[in-house]
Amino acid sequence: MSNAVVKVFIVLLIVLGTFLWVGSTITAMTGGEKKAGGVVEVSPEGGEQIFWGKGRCFTCHSMGDQGSAVRCPNLGQFGEKFALPIGARAAERARERSEETGLHYTVTDYLVESLAKPDAYLVDGFKNEMAIVFAPPISLNLDEIKAAISYLQSQGGEVDLEAINNPSDIASTYYERIEAASAAGGGDPGAGEEMFTDNCSDCHQLNGEGGEVGPDLSAIASKGLKFISESILVPAKKITEGYETFTVVDKEGLKTIGIKTRDTATEVDITTDTGEVITFTRSDIEEITEDEGSSVMPDDLTEALTVKDFQDIQAFLMLQKGEEDEQ
Ligand code: HEC
Numbered sequence: 001m002s003n004a005v006v007k008v009f010i011v012l013l014i015v016l017g018t019f020l021w022v023g024s025t026i027t028a029m030t031g032g033e034k035k036a037g038g039v040v041e042v043s044p045e046g047g048e049q050i051f052w053g054k055g056r057c058f059t060c061h062s063m064g065d066q067g068s069a070v071r072c073p074n075l076g077q078f079g080e081k082f083a084l085p086i087g088a089r090a091a092e093r094a095r096e097r098s099e100e101t102g103l104h105y106t107v108t109d110y111l112v113e114s115l116a117k118p119d120a121y122l123v124d125g126f127k128n129e130m131a132i133v134f135a136p137p138i139s140l141n142l143d144e145i146k147a148a149i150s151y152l153q154s155q156g157g158e159v160d161l162e163a164i165n166n167p168s169d170i171a172s173t174y175y176e177r178i179e180a181a182s183a184a185g186g187g188d189p190g191a192g193e194e195m196f197t198d199n200c201s202d203c204h205q206l207n208g209e210g211g212e213v214g215p216d217l218s219a220i221a222s223k224g225l226k227f228i229s230e231s232i233l234v235p236a237k238k239i240t241e242g243y244e245t246f247t248v249v250d251k252e253g254l255k256t257i258g259i260k261t262r263d264t265a266t267e268v269d270i271t272t273d274t275g276e277v278i279t280f281t282r283s284d285i286e287e288i289t290e291d292e293g294s295s296v297m298p299d300d301l302t303e304a305l306t307v308k309d310f311q312d313i314q315a316f317l318m319l320q321k322g323e324e325d326e327q
């Protein structure tokens with residue numbers, strides 16, 4: 001057998017072993033009736049523990065006069081700006097979101113969204129600085145997030161466990177996003193390769209094949225699962241060096257957005273998300289600016305993927321260790 005075949009075999013064995021281990025762990029967890037410490041109950045009491053503990057919400061938010069954080073919205077009743085505690089305030093927010101989106105938001109939908117995608121609605125006067133609480137280092141799982149939501153509802157509102165446990169379309173889309181992020185591996189690399197080819201290879205190279213808009217991912221496994229999952233869920237969070245997004249406005253006022261792939265005294269090349277390279281002469285450029293906080297990689301890729309697809313892609317990428325590079 002060639003060296004490469006032996007390596008593939010070993011990798012397969014490791015993957016198989018991991019599946020068996022994950023499977024038995026999950027069985028042990030569910031079979032154990034959640035009696036183990038650290039498993040939170042989906043209730044306001046459970047959520048209170050999360051809020052003032054693992055969720056680290058208290059580092060940014062106070063609840064009325066409980067807590068000492070001042071830089072983020074108070075989630076209790078506090079002054080004129082926060083006349084209603086969050087359980088009641090969420091009803092107003094839900095109304096606003098329904099008007100903005102044309103979808104029907106319930107109180108639960110608003111609260112799920114505020115945790116799952118904080119930038120969807122920014123509280124007036126605050127920036128998009130809310131932690132992604134289902135990503136590292138906080139890494140709440142879905143039950144912990146559901147518990148936190150019931151606690152928020154208990155602050156001047158109605159605790160609606162029914163809506164939390166039987167989510168609407170809006171909430172279930174967000175639950176999927178959260179679950180995908182907290183899933184640590186356990187995907188099918190074979191199916192992942194197909195998903196990758198369909199969704200990612202237009203922009204990313206693997207072992208010499210694929211587009212070149214984004215970085216080569218042939219050795220991406222070395223960066224770890226958390227890095228990979230964040231890169232897909234929130235591409236703009238950490239832009240790979242050399243792939244910053246630029247906007248060029250030309251003398252006619254036309255805007256082009258992409259990566260600056262060449263920059264000389266006389267010309268600038270911008271590669272757009274379709275891979276098209278557009279050359280500008282310096283004298284044609286009115287303005288060129290870097291868009292910090294935005295990536296050429298779309299941030300809604302996961303919307304087209306199921307949780308399983310996402311795990312599968314992650315499992316596939318965790319197998320990309322750059323070994324073929326030696327040829
Ligand atoms: C790093 C600071 C930070 C952490 C940690 C944090 N938040 Fe926030 N949160 C913010 C900021 C800033 C806003 C306002 C911007 C926005 O609307 O996204 C906000 C907004 C909110 C809102 C919307 C409030 C309203 O008036 O509509 C809710 C609800 C919320 N956070 C709940 C939580 C919960 C629950 C946790 C813990 C699981 C948490 N936050 C952790 C910073 C944080």
Ligand code: HEC
Binds near residue numbers: 199201227231238297
């Ligand atoms: C439209 C082009 C485009 C598509 C489609 C795309 N990406 Fe990206 N990707 C980029 C760009 C550009 C970057 C670098 C900028 C950044 O860090 O966000 C990047 C960065 C990444 C990184 C971080 C790489 C590193 O070394 O830092 C990973 C991982 C990644 N993409 C995975 C994926 C996966 C998985 C898919 C498919 C589900 C995908 N990308 C689809 C353009 C794309």
